[in-house]
Amino acid sequence: MKFVTYDAGQGPRVGLLEGEQIFDVGFTGDMVAFIEAGAPIARREPVSGARLLAPLRPRSLRDFLAFEGHLKNAMGRLGRPIAPEWYTVPAYYKGLPDTVIGPEEEIPWPAYTERLDHELELAAIIGRRGKDIPKEEAMHYIFGYTIWNDVSARDVQTRELPVNMGPCKAKDWDGSNVLGPCIVTADEIDPGNLRMVVRVNGEVWGEDNSGHMHHTFADMIAYASQAQTLYPGEVFGSGTAAGGSGLELDRWLREGDVVELEIEGIGVLRNRIGKKQQKRGA
Template structure:
């Protein structure tokens, strides 16, 4: 099943089940987070298929982020991404990356929809995208065993972790963060795809599905989900260690190799195409999960601190 949240002609946002090129809308007031917390997606999908409140064309719909996540934990799943980013400094990958999938908490209040405009972070001159996949928790649990971890996944969707690279590097030099360098926007969407939809593509630690990224129509990023080193089962087992995951929590895969501009800058600074600018269009695609298509716009000016920063 594939679920979207869309702007209904009635003036509200509704959850719908995608059926081919049509969407079967559920009752007003229903949210995807609410469904995950209550009767689950199976019953909702059956209800939408059998007795929709409305049926509308998918083409032309204004899609929102599928859900408002409770939390976002973004992991380092693709180790080649880190190797590529370290190319300019000739640094070896820290051995601890082979022990556990390190992660940071991102900002659920900064989530935007799959076709929304994205403002550049205040004071940022090196704005970047990151092509990732998100797993959405549907079944709560704590200290989840590895062999049961996938039972807790309600579905998958694209994640773009928008990044202010200059801000990020300035913060992390102080051994804390990332903070404002990752605080401006996260894109989720365009739909939540249940695990059964992609099961035939299972491969290694993930699924053999292509991931591509374009800037103004130029192919910049190209990889495959099944090159991930840490799959979502390991990520769920680690992130749930000693704590509780809840329905609506989002786990990010980390960036697929070549899946951001910073990698290209690190590997070939002389041939680098440049950072994102107002007016640029970023299009990110993952097979079977859909695409994000967003235009970059100017951000708000920063309010100075007492230091002048």
Template sequence: MRLASYEHEGARRCGAVEGEEVLPFPEGTGLLDIVGGAPVPATGAPVPLSSVRLLPPLEPPSVRDFVTFEEHVEGVRRSVSGQAGVPEAWYDAPTFYFTNPASLVGAHEDVPVPPGSSVLDYELEVAAVVGPPGGDLTPERAREHIFGYTVFNDWSARDLQSREMQVGLGPCKGKDAAATLGPWLVTADELEPYRDADGFLRLALTAEVNGEVVGSDLLSNMGWTFEEMLAHASRGTRVRTGDVLGSGTCGNGGCLAELWGRNGRQDPPPLAPGDTVTLTVEGIGTVSNTVVPGRRVPTVRGARRRPRERP
């Protein structure tokens, strides 16, 4: 089943997607309730997908973005620091950071350039969505806690990210402005036919900028399965219904920064207003967002330098 949240005739609704139509659930139904185990309600008269504005499928309590593709780490590390290879610590466990659930945008929304940035990048990912909550899960148990999957684009202001992470913390504003989630949520059972013998989902991933393919990979090149990622995320804590777990950016052009690291220069160039990024994941769907000029907002001054006075 494919479940979507959308806006139609000024009202926010959700429903099941079948072909080129969406079958609306009763008014007041929220996808988070269904993800949490509520029965799927009866649907109303179909509405053409072409007449609705697709929204992020759900409003998640949290978004954890992992970094599970070795090839991506290798390329971006060379781009950012000039160092070759992958840090040994990457192999220890699936690392993630928390990103902003309030910044999610729909499958076809415009994406403004983040304030103060001139080096914007896309990141091609797949996200898993948690169904039943749980804690201290094993990978075996974790499969029962994954409700479904969606396409995820972790937009990145590389110039802001590079500077702020020199502090040894972050990323923060470099990843804070937008993240695409969509076009809908595909239930886990729909993707089981793509699972390989090692437990990975063998889905083809493609990234295009202005209609030109700049990246392609397989989701099965991840270093950990989503079940292992969820087990790690739940270790010593609890995951909640609707929590989003990003796979991290795929390799082979899953983002521009990886290509910059391999090419030794910013080629292809950073994204600019007017550029359209289209990401496709086999078995899930396609999102396509156009970059637009950002807003001018005031900056916070730099820190004051003070002597270490003591009382």
């Protein structure tokens, strides 16, 4: 099943997507509450005039770095080696849920960066509460999958990373995390074999397959849940697929560019890049 959050003029609602048609499922809460309640479907009424929103406002965002191909490409351009620890530790940084926007929304370009970049990621949504989850059981804790465009300010990231605190303003501004267009339930797709493509203005900039992930979602869930409870509605990102960012190609987004991230079985997440904002007082 493909679940969405939509607005048809009466505020956000949970819907079921079949082809191009959205059906209301009769649930009064948001997507996180829907997942937590066990996805009960009371009725299915077709909806007209609906606008897709971000499929959920996550409880939390954790972004991992699972694709060796991306890491080799990116580190090669930065003239830095891959840390040997990367091969053994599925490390992650945390994002801000309030920064999330959805499909077809304009991506804001903050005034403090000159180099805006997209990142093509597969994201898993936690569906069950759990703690100290064994790797062999971890996949049973996933409700479904969506697409994540982890937008980055690359020039700012270059300045921040040597501090060894992780990305900060390179990742955090209103609209810097894009999710959508839907959540596909875990029983519908194989996260270990999905074609992933990024297009800018209709031109293919990169392609990969989720089967190339070095760290699996099971690895991530087992690692993150050590001594910590995971809750329904938390989002785990795969990190960027190989070729999934402009950094790897030395190609950079411009105002007005249309970025399309496509993952097999999920759909296309499409957004336009906004005009660069002006600094206050400029």
